[in-house]
Amino acid sequence: MATAKFRNCQICGKVFQSINRAKICDSCKAKQAELEQKAIDYVRDHPKSTIPETAEATGVSEKIIMRLIDEGRFEEVGVAITYQCAKCGAPIVTGKYCQKCKESLNKTLQETKKNILKQASAAPKSPGGGAHSSGMKKD
Numbered sequence: 001m002a003t004a005k006f007r008n009c010q011i012c013g014k015v016f017q018s019i020n021r022a023k024i025c026d027s028c029k030a031k032q033a034e035l036e037q038k039a040i041d042y043v044r045d046h047p048k049s050t051i052p053e054t055a056e057a058t059g060v061s062e063k064i065i066m067r068l069i070d071e072g073r074f075e076e077v078g079v080a081i082t083y084q085c086a087k088c089g090a091p092i093v094t095g096k097y098c099q100k101c102k103e104s105l106n107k108t109l110q111e112t113k114k115n116i117l118k119q120a121s122a123a124p125k126s127p128g129g130g131a132h133s134s135g136m137k138k139d
Contacts, residue, residue: 035060036068044079051083069094 007018009025011032016025024032039060043049046057055062065081068074074081075094082091085098087105092098097105 032064035064036073039065039068040074040077040079043074043081044077047079049081051081054081 004017004019006015007023008014009016009028010023011028012025014025014027016022022029035058038058039054042054042058046053049057051062051065054060054065066083069081069083080093082093084090085092085101086096087101088098090098090100095102
């Protein structure tokens with residue numbers, strides 16, 4: 001059974017009864033849904049549009065458009081929006097990085113992991129010194 005408590009809407013600040021941890025009131029949720037649909041419709045009609053173009057044409061903030069992308073909402077309705085790879089700026093339609101940058105980041109991560117493991121295995125062990133040993137004799 002859903003629990004309800006009172007909280008302030010993150011958009012308008014109005015106090016509302018939050019069901020299932022809702023963060024915005026029903027009124028703002030309806031406005032948000034309208035904006036989301038407006039953005040989706042625009043991208044469907046303008047398939048090569050970018051985030052800034054979509055935001056300017058619809059009045060929907062880039063933050064909302066990015067959230068829709070992250071949630072896969074454009075893909076759900078069979079449309080794609082182009083935006084820049086976070087690393088190199090290449091045009092992409094999903095994720096944060098292009099394939100080339102993903103591969104580069106993965107390679108760097110694997111090399112770093114390998115180096116850390118190599119250093120850990122090559123580190124000298126102190127004789128008789130466990131994690132709790134202070135190296136001092138007890139009286």
